[in-house]
Amino acid sequence: MARPKSDIKRKAILDAAVELFAERGIAHAPTSAISSRAGVAEGTLFTYFKTKDELLNELYREMRKEIDQEMADFPFSADVRARLRFVWDRFLDLAERHPKQLKVQQQLRSSGRLLKDAEAPNMVITELLRASREGAKVGGLHEASPEYLVLMFRAQAEATAEFIAAHEEMRSESRELGFKLVWRALIGQ
Missing domain, CATH: 1.10.10.60 (Homeodomain-like)
Structure with missing residues (x-):
């Protein structure tokens, strides 16, 4: 046995x-x-x-579970701006606490080795898609793919996290400016 x-x-x-x-x-x-x-x-x-690929996929699933746990108190009934800001702040908080995980997530997503079920939308992606759809309608970006908007959101959040890691003295301004850029891109305001 x-x-x-x-x-x-x-x-x-x-x-x-x-x-x-x-x-x-x-x-x-x-x-x-x-x-x-x-x-x-x-x-x-x-x-x-x-296999190593099974390890990669399980690692990615585990990191996504951790992100979902971080979002447990997500404000589902809040307006679109508050929901996007919640995800933004939590993402940056996680990136600051676990910079290696952020780096590895980026590698895993671009590796071409993740299975479809590992990349299936989790709560965060689902809510970002919903918020992006709502925000795009308000801002006139209804022709933009919500999936594209989520990628844009994530790219800006990752760039902001990297900048903060290199320029801790500009943490607060960078968080604010990064979110303003995402919001303006989504809403056009």
Whole structure:
């Protein structure tokens, strides 16, 4: 009979993957290095994740779950501006607390190795799509794809997070200016 899998080992593998992917990039972080950093045998890594691609997809799902948990008190009934601002602020808060995760998420999205179910809309994407549709109607961007607007929102948020990381003294102004740019692009005001 096989031993039950340990949540502690699984988490250690995922945490090690984040560290190494952030340091080296996905392509330059072999499973042997991930298992070594996690303090487990490479065979143990493959007990939890059959392939490196499975590890990548599970890591992405876990990071998205964490984002959803951060949004647990989302103001569903607020106006579109307040909802977008809520997502903006929470995204930047997470990026400041977990800069390596942001870097790894960017790599994972651009890797071409994520499965469709890993990229399926989560609560944040669903609400951003809804808010983008509403905002576009108000601002006259109804012809723009909501998916495009979400990508634009995320790109601006990621650029703002990177700028803040390099210029902490401009944190408050950067957060405000970044959101104003997103809002103006969406609403045209």
